[in-house]
Amino acid sequence: MSPSTDDDTNSGAIIQRLTALDNWPLRTAELDPVFFEASLTKTFPTAAARLAFRERWLGRFLEHWPELAHVAVGGDGVLLGYIVGAHKDPAADPRFADIGFYRELGHVTPQYPAHLHINLAPEARGRRVGSRLIEAFMADARVARLPGVHLVTGRDSRNRSFYARLGFAPVVELVWEGTPIVMLGRAT
Numbered sequence: 722m723s724p725s726t727d728d729d730t731n732s733g734a735i736i737q738r739l740t741a742l743d744n745w746p747l748r749t750a751e752l753d754p755v756f757f758e759a760s761l762t763k764t765f766p767t768a769a770a771r772l773a774f775r776e777r778w779l780g781r782f783l784e785h786w787p788e789l790a791h792v793a794v795g796g797d798g799v800l801l802g803y804i805v806g807a808h809k810d811p812a813a814d815p816r817f818a819d820i821g822f823y824r825e826l827g828h829v830t831p832q833y834p835a836h837l838h839i840n841l842a843p844e845a846r847g848r849r850v851g852s853r854l855i856e857a858f859m860a861d862a863r864v865a866r867l868p869g870v871h872l873v874t875g876r877d878s879r880n881r882s883f884y885a886r887l888g889f890a891p892v893v894e895l896v897w898e899g900t901p902i903v904m905l906g907r908a909t
């Protein structure tokens with residue numbers, strides 16, 4: 722895959738493929754503050770629990786599929802946000818066996834096998850940077866000839882309007898560990 726860039730001077734951010742950055746493996750550490758700030762879980766009983774949480778929702782994607790990750794780079798070179806994900810159906814991939822809700826989604830994930838996680842630093846939100854990260858991920862899914870892309874978010878999350886505007890529609894709603902969640906899907 723070739724490096725991609727997407728410059729939008731109005732938002733002050735460039736969208737770039739993570740692996741196109743100089744020293745990209747070292748720069749992944751800059752994504753941790755963005756991840757933990759955006760996460761709903763704020764406290765962890767142990768350092769190991771914090772690490773496992775990062776591994777679950779961010780680390781494994783950087784490790785196994787760094788080429789699918791895109792980052793938003795601010796004018797000063799700071800990483801303002803990211804999108805990470807995978808192309809293989811997670812309900813059929815043992816590497817996601819720990820994500821309990823996929824046991825209830827295996828009948829629909831073949832239609833939307835790719836999945837994503839996206840987060841921006843607070844100062845980067847509301848300027849359509851997220852939309853451009855999503856479109857970069859969608860473009861890769863199209864090149865890979867996948868039928869669709871999905872994500873799972875809180876049923877009542879503020880980000881629902883963001884995904885709706887980008888064409889992600891509800892596929893399945895369920896309650897997972899006491900929280901109402903929704904799988905949203907978009908055909909490529």
Ligand SMILES: CC(C)(COP(=O)(O)OP(=O)(O)OC[C@H]1O[C@@H](n2cnc3c(N)ncnc32)[C@H](O)[C@@H]1OP(=O)(O)O)[C@@H](O)C(=O)NCCC(=O)NCCS
Nearest residue numbers: 759839840841846847848849850851852874879880882883
């Ligand atoms: C969701 C997010 C990626 C959208 O990117 P963005 O560049 O801010 O999005 P846009 O400028 O294109 O659209 C703004 C929309 O983003 C969402 N958004 C903005 N700030 C948000 C926040 N603090 N929390 C959740 N969603 C937010 C809203 O849907 C907003 O639409 P609205 O103005 O109609 O409420 C980004 O706001 C973000 O990282 N939010 C916090 C973490 C999050 O929700 N990540 C997704 C987990 S599934």
